[in-house]
Amino acid sequence: MAAQRPIRPTVDKKLMGREVLVFLDYGEGATYADPVWSLIGGQRTADFNNSADAIDTSDKNSNGYGDSEPGMKTTEIAMELIIKPSDPTIGQLYEAYENNEAVDILRWVDGGRSTRNWYSITEMSESAAYDDASILSLTLTGKGEPTVIEDMADPRESA
Numbered sequence: 001m002a003a004q005r006p007i008r009p010t011v012d013k014k015l016m017g018r019e020v021l022v023f024l025d026y027g028e029g030a031t032y033a034d035p036v037w038s039l040i041g042g043q044r045t046a047d048f049n050n051s052a053d054a055i056d057t058s059d060k061n062s063n064g065y066g067d068s069e070p071g072m073k074t075t076e077i078a079m080e081l082i083i084k085p086s087d088p089t090i091g092q093l094y095e096a097y098e099n100n101e102a103v104d105i106l107r108w109v110d111g112g113r114s115t116r117n118w119y120s121i122t123e124m125s126e127s128a129a130y131d132d133a134s135i136l137s138l139t140l141t142g143k144g145e146p147t148v149i150e151d152m153a154d155p156r157e158s159a
Contacts, residue, residue, distance in 0.1 A: 015112055022046045022079060023155055024089045025104035037106055037155035041087035044080040044135070048107055048115065051076070075117060075142035077107055083126065083134040093138065097121040102143055108155055117146035 022043060027036030052070035059067070084090060096103045102118040123139035 013111070015109065017045070019110035019112075020046050021108050021110075022077065023106040023108060024092060025106070026089060026092050032104055035104065035106070037108075037158075038089050039156060040079070040081065040089045040093070041084045042082035042090070042136075044082060045078065046107060047078040049076045049078070050074075073145075075115070075146055077105065077119065077138075077140040077142075079138045079140070081136045081138070083136050090136065093121060093124070097124050103140070105140060106155065108152060110154070111151060114149045114152045115146040116149065118143040 022040050023037035024040055025035040026038045030036035050073065052073045054068040055071040057067045057069050102120050105119045106114060106116045108114045119140035119142055121138060122141045125137045126134060128134045
């Protein structure tokens with residue numbers, strides 16, 4: 001009998017940040033109907049935010065307390081990337097920003113809830129500290145309701 005050690009079984013899988021990747025629909029023959037998902041290089045963060053405007057529904061019967069209902073909803077992806085000048089996806093993001101063009105983005109979650117939407121690049125800034133990597137910070141603001149895809153296969157495997 002071979003020597004072995006027991007492996008602790010996974011009780012509840014925890015989602016790691018490294019399992020969340022952002023892709024740009026970009027490549028030869030890419031269309032919205034038949035996307036070519038290209039991984040955006042140098043990703044450090046890919047934060048997703050859902051929010052709704054608050055509609056004040058307070059009235060004289062609120063006993064001095066405010067009341068509100070959700071209004072218009074928006075989505076946003078905030079990303080930080082290590083700048084890789086040779087990465088074509090980063091070049092495409094700069095081009096889209098300069099031309100005020102929306103980009104087709106997939107925020108893929110390994111084994112979880114992925115989202116796809118058109119996004120406007122509403123903030124793009126670079127930091128270049130003397131003793132650190134050059135960082136590109138992006139804010140992508142959603143255009144309308146995102147498409148939610150549960151348990152989507154890894155887009156890199158179909159490329």
